[in-house]
Amino acid sequence: MKIEETWSYDAPADRVFEMLLDPAFQEAKCAATGALSHSVSIKEQPPRQVIETHREMATEGLPENVARLVGKTLKVIEVQSWGEQGEDGSRVADIDVSIGGLPINYVGTIRMTSDGDSTDMRVSGDLRAKIPLVGGKVESASAPAISSGVQIEAQTGKEYLAG
Numbered sequence: 001m002k003i004e005e006t007w008s009y010d011a012p013a014d015r016v017f018e019m020l021l022d023p024a025f026q027e028a029k030c031a032a033t034g035a036l037s038h039s040v041s042i043k044e045q046p047p048r049q050v051i052e053t054h055r056e057m058a059t060e061g062l063p064e065n066v067a068r069l070v071g072k073t074l075k076v077i078e079v080q081s082w083g084e085q086g087e088d089g090s091r092v093a094d095i096d097v098s099i100g101g102l103p104i105n106y107v108g109t110i111r112m113t114s115d116g117d118s119t120d121m122r123v124s125g126d127l128r129a130k131i132p133l134v135g136g137k138v139e140s141a142s143a144p145a146i147s148s149g150v151q152i153e154a155q156t157g158k159e160y161l162a163g
Contacts, residue, residue, distance in 0.1 A: 069102070104129045
């Protein structure tokens with residue numbers, strides 16, 4: 001299932017990238033998603049910058065058939081692997097969001113493009129649940145959570161940059 005989201009920040013790309021690499025921003029993002037617990041790791045693996053977050057999330061509110069599969073909590077692992085900055089200020093990251101212990105993941109890219117004092121962000125990828133018979137239902141049930149997580153990150157970023 002294809003999921004795409006776009007948003008903009010009122011800040012130049014170098015400032016936005018600096019924010020993404022700030023553990024305080026990543027911590028705020030995890031907290032804003034309602035994580036019961038979380039951890040953040042930011043590593044330089046030249047030529048890439050890798051941001052990894054682990055979140056334990058409550059399954060309350062998920063459809064009953066999905067909650068039965070995963071239990072009362074689930075672990076969400078998000079890895080963003082950012083490449084070098086282009087001459088125009090743009091950057092691209094590979095993104096992989098997986099659900100610990102389950103064959104469910106979202107894989108795609110995040111594109112950051114600069115336009116002077118504003119930066120456009122676009123995440124695009126595919127959500128896959130490789131679970132026989134119910135994979136499509138799990139994808140449909142999980143898609144809103146992926147989109148909501150992106151929207152929460154965008155709002156958290158706007159607040160971080162304004163503050």
